[in-house]
Amino acid sequence: MTETKTPSKLEKILRSGHLAVTSECGPPRGSDPEAVTKKAQMIKNHVDAINITDNQTSVTRLCSLAACIHLKLMGLEPVLQMVTRDRNRTAIQSDILGAASFDINNILCLSGDHQAFGDNPQGQNVFDLDSMQLIQTVRYMRDEGKFLGGDEISRPPRLFVGAAANPFADPFEIRVPRLAKKIAAGVEFIQTQCIYNIEKFELWMKLARDRGLHEKVFILAGVTPFKSAGMAKYMKNRVPGMDVPDEVVKRMSGVSKDKQPEEGLKICVETIQRLKECEGVKGFHVMAIEWEEKVPEIVEKSGLYPRPKME
Amino acid sequence: MIVAKQKDIEEIIEEVKDYSKILIAGCNECVTVCEAGGKKEVAVLASALRMYFMNQGKDVKIDEVTLERQCDHEYLEEIRKMIDQYDVVLSLACGVGVQFLAETYISTPVVPGVDTCFLGVTEERGVWSERCQACGQCILARTAGICPVSRCAKRLLNGPCGGSTKGKCEINKDLDCAWQLIIDRLKELGRLDDYEQLTPIKDWSTERAGGPRKVIREDVTQ
């Protein structure tokens, strides 16, 4: 096992050669922490770490940092998702220290969906940094122990640094160079956009392997079960950067409405089983949006249960 | 050039309705090119306002003048002798001109007749689009002549984001993804390898964030 750089449980699992499993919870549009803690309770034994989204789709929600703290206080392993859309570099570094003060050890660095999609399209956006520069910032704070301005940080953050990758966005030709760029910026783990077009994903992995990138970063393949054919169609047509092949939609529409959730879960498990064989895939990121209760079933049926116990 | 768009006439009327001697001042430069505040637009607006007030039964004097520019002292002098005849100036210059006119003639109210929108180009007659955000530190040499600060909705310096779809931006299908344009241009220039160079964190202090800006050339000041 290669040496860990942080106390992160996720890092430990990945570096020991196990397949990691992460999932995510969306915080509520209100201040009741139970909305997060309940979901986390449902899945805690089936995942190694839990992402908390950061005002996803630019819709105002309970902040990721606070929700991560609630999870940490439950003894769980949160992944702080942080977008650069809403914060300047001062707030970013400050929030990183806030997370570190609670010993939150994982961060996912993102740019963020544009506010035009959310509930405040008339608001300003920040983008003082982009996702690559955020990766650089976290690594700098952790490894140099300094603020961007150059001053020393007392008790620097010890965060395992992650980012997102989307093999399905355009243009395809730079999606692997983009992965290389994030690696050069210092990223240590990647969670991909949810995969339905397995061929395309396997092609992206091949191109990444050709450059040896699969050994420089831990790639976790993203999966999301379809609850219905309607959901499949929606994601195919209305979500930017999403690739849902016609055959998958057909498969979902081909069964009666009451059987569709089961079919969606089947597709999800099959995807995981197939990608277990894909060299370079080091784990899975199960995003069961508003369907968190199915995560245990998905993990079990994919042969990924029980989760390894790490000290 | 600076691209502006004439305000809705209802908004303009609301601003000038209580005055009885209006001077409409156009500008012969940028707002003429983007057909928002040049001599022609001044004439049409003047005619429309005259008819509006006539219809209201109000006796309002409306005169027209189009200055070469409203952002230089010398050109603003042109109206010094006549300005006291008016109780308001409706300026169709960009926000720069409106302010400079107001600074020069402090005892005459000045109202804007256009909304100043951006620094941009004429793609074709009637279509103007943004190109520059005046960030104060031009990086166009590194991005194959296409600016990610002004043309990427998220001003990503290491784009594109995951929402880029078929060369268009996630927020608007009619908006080109700036990073797609940059990648295409780098390919044409045989420089696609440059894509992997990480652009470092930007110094935004020369942009609006750093406060109102000034440029001084010591060698030509008097």
Next chain:
Amino acid sequence: MRLSYPTNIRIICLPCTGKVDLIHIMRAFEKGADGVYVAGCVEGTCQFNTGNIRARKRVEQAQKILEKIGIGGERVQMYNLSSSEAPRFVEIAEEMTDRIMALGPSPIKLARKKKAA
């Protein structure tokens, strides 16, 4: 063909309706015209390609402005016909006249009369 058409129409000849600028329409109403119509060639047959298209767009713009200032956008109209269509010319003249008669005199004309008195 020596057809007769309403006598209240003042004709202004142009080489192409593309020469009509927005200001010409505005000034006509400013000076008290009750209605203005622009008669151009059938779309697709303009000798200068798009003169009549430009005219139509300017007429539409004039309609918007006149509506907003309370004069009424229907007072200005665009028509297309071939120069050989004399009966159509008469038809348009009559249609426009009927429309304007129904709308009544332009409020600008009334305001000007009042002021002159």
